[in-house]
Amino acid sequence: MGTAQYQLPIGNKLLNMNDLIGETIQLEFNGQINCANCGKATNKSYSQGYCYPCCQKLARCDLCIMKPETCHHHLGTCREPNWGLDNCFxxxxxxxxxxxxxxxxxxxxxxxxxxxxxxxxxxxxxxxxxxxxxxxxxxxxxxxxxxxxxxxxxxxxxxxxxxxxxxxxxxxxxxxxxxxxxxxxxxxxxxxxxxINYPVVEYPSKISSLNFDKTPLISGLLKGIKGQYLILDVGVLNIRKFGSYNITLTY
Incomplete structure (x- = not known):
């Protein structure tokens, strides 16, 4: 299929991240997290982008998403039966x-x-x-x-x-x-x-994991993207893990 293409939502636009490979980028977390469902501010992200109340009530955050063999829709206990019909059937x-x-x-x-x-x-x-x-x-x-x-x-x-x-x-x-x-x-x-090929100019020999909760400002040379990860010269960042974090990207 050729090379995977990556886009990052910035505001209302999609930024083509493949174009930034080989460039120095800076990602800064401003400390604010907004739930991907209700939009309310939350101190902690659950299930990659949700506040705790939404994480507890949404079917997409239930255990059966990770363990599909435990689907319980047929028992009448699905958190969101209509969502289940649309996504699981x-x-x-x-x-x-x-x-x-x-x-x-x-x-x-x-x-x-x-x-x-x-x-x-x-x-x-x-x-x-x-x-x-x-x-x-x-x-x-x-x-x-x-x-x-x-x-x-x-x-x-x-x-x-x-x-x-x-x-x-x-x-x-x-x-x-x-x-x-x-x-x-x-x-x-x-x-x-x-x-599938990935836009990577150099793979790391050692893996150092980056984290916005510990390091709000991350700056480095973008060497590639693979899976959910940005590969920088200073470490790797699982960008999916930080869904709903308010981030400023500078390049």
Whole structure:
């Protein structure tokens, strides 16, 4: 698919971050955090951008988002039933990806390839499609007996990634969960592997994590972007972690 393109929302505009690679940038946190849902000021960010009350009432902040196999919409206990219908009862894809080694994951079909870019995957392959988030989670749990569902973010950022034949891995894994695939009515996919490049001029040899809560002013040479991270000469910054922080970017 070529090189991943990154944009950062600044006010009402989107800034093309790829254009800033090789430049010195400065990011300054002014101490204010506004909830991504209600907009109210909050002393602490929960679930990457929400105040505590919203984090407790929004379905998108519930445990089942991290553990889709625990979806409880059918029990009538979803925090936001209509939101659940719109987001969890849509086509979902079970995939294999290589970000720091092969892993299994799930995502809404409409979120491809953004989900893979978000994880810093260098290659990804959809293997199954189902009609709900719950079913995708159930299959993912079964596959986790044979393959990891985690990314080693340090290896991903150092680009310590071996070439993996994801189709071969798929062909080895699917027979092991075929009974469940049939039971849930999952559709087997025969897609091509997607290769993803990232706008990075130099990967770090050591990882030093930057944090606005500890260092409100971060300045350095932007060497690249991969996954959720800005790679600077002074360290790496997980920009997603600081959603809803009020930041001034100077370049």
């Amino acid at each position: 849509t086509p979902h894809v079970i995939y294999l990806a290589n970000s720091s080694g092969v892993k299994v994951g799930i995502t809404r079909k409409s979120n491809i390839p953004n989900r893979w870019i978000d994880q810093g995957a260098v290659s990804a392959l959809p293997i199954l499609e189902v009609d709900s988030r719950l079913k995708s989670g159930q299959i993912e749990v079964a596959l986790k007996d044979f393959v990891s569902d985690k990314t080693n973010w340090r290896k991903m950022l150092k680009n310590e990634v071996e070439t993996i034949d994801l189709k071969q891995v798929r062909d080895e894994l699917l027979p092991k969960v075929q009974l469940l695939v049939d039971e849930l009515g999952a559709k087997t996919l025969n897609n091509e592997t997607l290769e």
